Amino acid sequence: MMLLDVRNLTVQLKTESLDVSAIDKMSLSMRDGSIHALVGETGSGKSLFARALTGTLSDKWHVKADRFFWQGEDLLRKSEEQRRQIISKDIAMIFQEPKLSLDPTARIGEQIEEVIPKSDFTGSFWTRRQERKTLVNKLLLKVGIKHYDFCSNSYAHELSEGLCQKVNIAMAIVRHPKLLIADEPTDAMESTTKIQILRLLQKLNESKDMSVLLITHDLESVVQYADEMTLLYNGQSVESGSVKRLLKRPFHPYTETLFKSIPKFNTEIAPKSRLETLKGSTPPLQHLPIGCRLGPRCPRAQKECVVTPKSVKYKGQVFSCHYPINMES
Numbered sequence: 001m002m003l004l005d006v007r008n009l010t011v012q013l014k015t016e017s018l019d020v021s022a023i024d025k026m027s028l029s030m031r032d033g034s035i036h037a038l039v040g041e042t043g044s045g046k047s048l049f050a051r052a053l054t055g056t057l058s059d060k061w062h063v064k065a066d067r068f069f070w071q072g073e074d075l076l077r078k079s080e081e082q083r084r085q086i087i088s089k090d091i092a093m094i095f096q097e098p099k100l101s102l103d104p105t106a107r108i109g110e111q112i113e114e115v116i117p118k119s120d121f122t123g124s125f126w127t128r129r130q131e132r133k134t135l136v137n138k139l140l141l142k143v144g145i146k147h148y149d150f151c152s153n154s155y156a157h158e159l160s161e162g163l164c165q166k167v168n169i170a171m172a173i174v175r176h177p178k179l180l181i182a183d184e185p186t187d188a189m190e191s192t193t194k195i196q197i198l199r200l201l202q203k204l205n206e207s208k209d210m211s212v213l214l215i216t217h218d219l220e221s222v223v224q225y226a227d228e229m230t231l232l233y234n235g236q237s238v239e240s241g242s243v244k245r246l247l248k249r250p251f252h253p254y255t256e257t258l259f260k261s262i263p264k265f266n267t268e269i270a271p272k273s274r275l276e277t278l279k280g281s282t283p284p285l286q287h288l289p290i291g292c293r294l295g296p297r298c299p300r301a302q303k304e305c306v307v308t309p310k311s312v313k314y315k316g317q318v319f320s321c322h323y324p325i326n327m328e329s
């Protein structure tokens with residue numbers, strides 16, 4: 001079943017000097033129980049998309065979409081309040097820089113206790129204190145923290161980044177969300193900690209049947225941990241589909257270049273030769289090209305590319321390009 005189906009989501013920034021679509025008709029469909037990666041260079045709009053989904057953008061951003069289905073339910077037909085209730089019950093989010101998400105003035109245990117729903121406490125008033133402690137310890141154990149007493153008695157600054165991210169995950173799963181949005185959860189972490197966090201998310205996905213939207217620019221993690229991916233360039237969805245298929249046969253030239261820019265995925269490259277990259281750099285929000293935003297950097301761009309390409313579904317993948325590659329095979 002489809003967990004999430006968003007079509008043509010646009011996020012506009014309207015100020016006195018600027019009126020621009022930071023996200024331009026982006027679509028994303030996610031299967032229930034999957035790990036879906038949302039991939040894109042820095043500034044491509046990954047976090048904006050996540051915040052638009054969860055309704056946490058400020059008033060200067062204007063969000064509209066043609067379709068927003070959650071577990072088969074049309075959320076666009078609901079009132080804002082109903083939408084907020086559904087989303088806050090079913091979707092949780094963790095962020096990069098895990099220490100900043102925690103309160104520096106409270107011990108970890110106290111912070112976790114605060115997010116445990118009252119309905120989880122079943123004992124009498126006199127046993128509450130012990131019950132709270134047991135629930136906190138159980139949660140910490142669930143995210144792989146064996147020294148739970150030490151952890152719950154500490155402040156965020158006394159713990160490592162990896163431990164703080166595990167605490168954030170513990171707090172996020174306390175209400176058993178259907179979807180966990182992990183916004184660059186391992187950014188700037190050293191590789192062993194990064195693997196621990198990604199494995200934990202994978203384990204929770206398998207054991208708790210919790211879907212994960214993994215926001216990242218790290219393609220190696222995507223290939224290892226995600227089932228499906230959506231690739232974003234400058235606020236436009238480029239291509240989406242199963243990670244394995246996209247790696248094997250991308251239809252969009254941007255997807256191909258991105259995979260080829262990583263030596264591990266570019267087996268044809270001769271020793272000491274240059275890795276493939278696109279010329280130029282991503283334009284700022286104030287100077288976005290019209291039509292396909294990759295146009296000025298794309299080796300296959302032609303006149304037609306000044307018109308935004310429509311999404312095409314082909315062999316299980318969805319891509320937006322006037323001149324796709326690998327179509328004949």
Ligand SMILES: Nc1ncnc2c1ncn2[C@@H]1O[C@H](COP(=O)(O)OP(=O)(O)OP(=O)(O)O)[C@@H](O)[C@H]1O
Nearest residue numbers: 022040041042043044045046047048049217284285
């Ligand atoms: N509060 C804001 N005010 C103005 N522009 C913003 C704001 N937040 C984001 N943007 C712009 O919106 C675009 C998308 O930003 P976003 O943070 O979603 O990118 P991202 O893909 O998540 O990048 P990163 O990987 O660096 O987190 C960027 O051009 C960014 O400069």
